[in-house]
Amino acid sequence: xxxxxxxxxxxxxxxxxxxxxxxxxxxxxxxxxxxxxxxxxxxxxxxxxxxxxxxxxxxxxxxxxxxxxxxxxxxxxxxxxxxxxxxxxxxxxxxxxxxxxxxxxxxxxxxxxxxxxxxxxxxxxxxxxxxxxxxxxxxxxxxxxxxxxxxxxxxxxxxxxxxxxxxxxxxxxxxxxxxxxxxxxxxxxxxxxxxxxxxxxxxxxxxxxxxxxxxxxxxxxxxxxxxxxxxxxxxxxxxxxxxxxxxxxxxxxxxxxxxxxxxxxxxxxxxxxxxxxxxxxxxxxxxxxxxxxxxxxxxx
Amino acid sequence: xxxxxxxxxxxxxxxxxxxxxxxxxxxxxxxxxxxxxxxxxxxxxxxxxxxxxxxxxxxxxxxxxxxxxxxxxxxxxxxxxxxxxxxxxxxxxxxxxxxxxxxxxxxxxxxxxxxxxxxxxxxxxxxxxxxxxxxxxxxxxxxxxxxxxxxxxxxxxxxxxxxxxxxxxxxxxxxxxxxxxxxxxxxxxxxxxxxxxxxxxxxxxxxxxxxxxxxxxxxxxxxxxxxxxxxxxxxxxxxxxxxxxxxxxxxxxxxxxx
Numbered sequence: 001x002x003x004x005x006x007x008x009x010x011x012x013x014x015x016x017x018x019x020x021x022x023x024x025x026x027x028x029x030x031x032x033x034x035x036x037x038x039x040x041x042x043x044x045x046x047x048x049x050x051x052x053x054x055x056x057x058x059x060x061x062x063x064x065x066x067x068x069x070x071x072x073x074x075x076x077x078x079x080x081x082x083x084x085x086x087x088x089x090x091x092x093x094x095x096x097x098x099x100x101x102x103x104x105x106x107x108x109x110x111x112x113x114x115x116x117x118x119x120x121x122x123x124x125x126x127x128x129x130x131x132x133x134x135x136x137x138x139x140x141x142x143x144x145x146x147x148x149x150x151x152x153x154x155x156x157x158x159x160x161x162x163x164x165x166x167x168x169x170x171x172x173x174x175x176x177x178x179x180x181x182x183x184x185x186x187x188x189x190x191x192x193x194x195x196x197x198x199x200x201x202x203x204x205x206x207x208x209x210x211x212x213x214x215x216x217x218x219x220x221x222x223x224x225x226x227x228x229x230x231x232x233x234x235x236x237x238x239x240x241x242x243x244x245x246x247x248x249x250x251x252x253x254x255x256x257x258x259x260x261x262x263x264x265x266x267x268x269x270x271x272x273x274x275x276x277x278x279x280x281x282x283x284x285x286x287x288x289x290x291x292x293x294x295x296x297x298x299x300x
Numbered sequence: 301x302x303x304x305x306x307x308x309x310x311x312x313x314x315x316x317x318x319x320x321x322x323x324x325x326x327x328x329x330x331x332x333x334x335x336x337x338x339x340x341x342x343x344x345x346x347x348x349x350x351x352x353x354x355x356x357x358x359x360x361x362x363x364x365x366x367x368x369x370x371x372x373x374x375x376x377x378x379x380x381x382x383x384x385x386x387x388x389x390x391x392x393x394x395x396x397x398x399x400x401x402x403x404x405x406x407x408x409x410x411x412x413x414x415x416x417x418x419x420x421x422x423x424x425x426x427x428x429x430x431x432x433x434x435x436x437x438x439x440x441x442x443x444x445x446x447x448x449x450x451x452x453x454x455x456x457x458x459x460x461x462x463x464x465x466x467x468x469x470x471x472x473x474x475x476x477x478x479x480x481x482x483x484x485x486x487x488x489x490x491x492x493x494x495x496x497x498x499x500x501x502x503x504x505x506x507x508x509x510x511x512x513x514x515x516x517x518x519x520x521x522x523x524x525x526x527x528x529x530x531x532x533x534x535x536x537x538x539x540x541x542x543x544x545x546x547x548x549x550x551x552x553x554x555x556x557x558x
Contacts, residue, residue: 026354026383027369051383052431073431078330078367086426098415100434101353102387109384121392123438124464124476125411128430131420145477175374176354179383233371240366290375 002167003220007269010191010219011037019156020047020070022108022187023056026178027077028233031161031193032056033226033270039063040264049155051104051179052077055229055246058084061094062256063264068095070153072104079243083250098132099150105179107153111186119147158187160212161226163235164202165194169217172202172209175233184212193223195235207297225274228285236285306535308489309554311507312446313339314539315532316400316487319444323347326398327391327436328359330368331553332446333400335543342542349378351396353432355386364548387432391439394479399440401433401483405458406445408521409499410465410483412437413458420460430462437463441480449488449518456521466499473499490515491532496524505530 005013015021015038023031035056038046042065048057049070054077060066062084069085076082088094099107102120110118122137122145129135129148137146160180165171169192173180184190192212197220203210225232229242249255267273274282306314309332316336320326322345328337329352338361341348350359354369358378365373374380381389390396403412404427414433418424437443443465447453465483466473473482483501486493491506502524503515508531516523548554 027367028354028371071429073428074426075428075431077369082428089426090423092422098429100430101383101432102392102435105383105387121439122476122478123434124467124473124478125430125434125437125461127415127420127461128434174380175371176356176369176380177382178355178369181382182384230369231371233374238367238369238371243367287371 003169003214003217004167004197005219005221007033007037007193007221007223010221011041014157014189014191014218015043016156017043018045020049021157021159022049022153022155022183023159024178024180024183025161025227025230026051026176027054028176028178028230029161029173029180029227030054030056030230031159031226032228032230033223034159034191034193035060036264036270036273038065039260049153051101053082053085055243058082058246058250059260059264061085061088062250063260066094068097070097070104072099072101076243076247078240079247083247084256097134098128099135100128103135103150105182107150108179108182108186110150110152111154112182115152117149117151119149122146122148153186155183155187157189157191158183159191159193160184161193161232162212163194163232164196164198165192165220166198166200166203166214167220168200169212169214169220170200170203170210171212171217172206173211174209177211181211184216189218190216191219191221192217193221193226195224195226195232197222223270226270228274228277234289237287239281239285304535304537304540306540307554308448310540310543311489311535312487313543313554314535315492315507316444316446317343317539319485319487320345320348320398323349324397325349325351325395327351327353327396327400327440329353329400329402330365330370333402334365335547335553336400336446338547339539339542342546343539351386351390353386355381355383357381357390364552387435391435394439396440397442399436399443401437401443401445401463403433403445403462405453405455406447406465406486407454407458408456408501409467409469410486410495410501411458411461411467412445412463412465413460414462415460417459433463437465437483439479442484443480443482444485444487445483446487449490449515451518451520454518454520466495470495470497470499490518500524502526503529505532507532508534
């Protein structure tokens, strides 16, 4: 059955105030379009989980959508500080819960596997353990050294952007695959946005590339360029200039409000946003193709 | 001989590059560590395998990557895996030789703070946090860090231990059952520090023209000096040319103060 709906309807139907939201993607395929739609719909008291909050959560926190962040690295990648989340934490206006990358991802892996927790080896750096009571250590039942355990993370909703999906939500993604698969399996509901909606036969022609199967997906939305200012491998480049610009924009509340007014509240959807970016930006972010070699699955 | 001029960033990057060995598998961050690794690969370590925490193995970036997840790292790499795989199969399993660390502070025992200044619950300065550094420090065979030699960056004891060096001394690291040799080299713009038998970072090398007094004055603990102190080899024209013309032609990471 087709799960193809508009992003507006998907956010309205599947994201509720107070939800734990995981917008996936480690620097790549970050679902900015969905983040902006959440802001436009005025969702509140969300618990925003992401290994790297990135600009998407900086913007959602600025717009008042969040009461808490769960993260493992809070920076503007390649630029410096993530000013809004950082300032909100320093001022005590935002709750937070912190892990190392491995701790964070292990929480998702446990959630995706249906386990209550998963172990990791000790790292000797115990300060995070001291400040985060969810990080615990337990004896190795087989007689080795104590292991560190973290609890499963099962977000209410995961949002994942992919290069292509069929209308049932079977999705191909490639390039940096971060934690998209784990987020999708861990979450109770999954919203997919896709650069392209393709026929099921396209998915079936390369089944090893299917990271997310339709059976775990709630909604599929056709949203080209949904990941800008991050990128979609093979489709368009990362907009580093915007990451640098955000460093300036996020210096003051006024300029953040102006940005949100113009680029989030002031546009109807991602299509309007992309048009508004203009041809110069489109050209700057365009890339030449570099194809993989074909493989044969064989006819049986 | 004509004097060759270089920035402190160039000096550190070149000396860090020299620490890498051919065929090392190195866990790389963007910025200066990335330049050091690419320089090593183009000079004495052509078989260096670069791993990025975004999950890219054997990257051969055609342009300067500007973030840890730059798409140029992916195209033409040997393999791309999930974050869970990179931290478990590669790092935790022991398949990484070298870890290049970053961080705001590093202390006498090579421990790093990248989390917070001024108390965790009510931070004065909230830093980015661990990212992958907690695990890299624990499980890579050798760890290096490059950082300008300034007192505020080298406190006697970090106020938050984001990643472990030798903790309170070498015995602590052994007792925690970590892999590898820990923080084995701190490259600064004055010279280099390496751990002694107890795990304490001591001054083992000076760059040409730098002095022990300068190093001591810019270190937050009573810096010991190795019995035989080495002077690092002069920065070569070839190394500078590769950095300036091939790797970072617009000087994004090279232009920090001389």
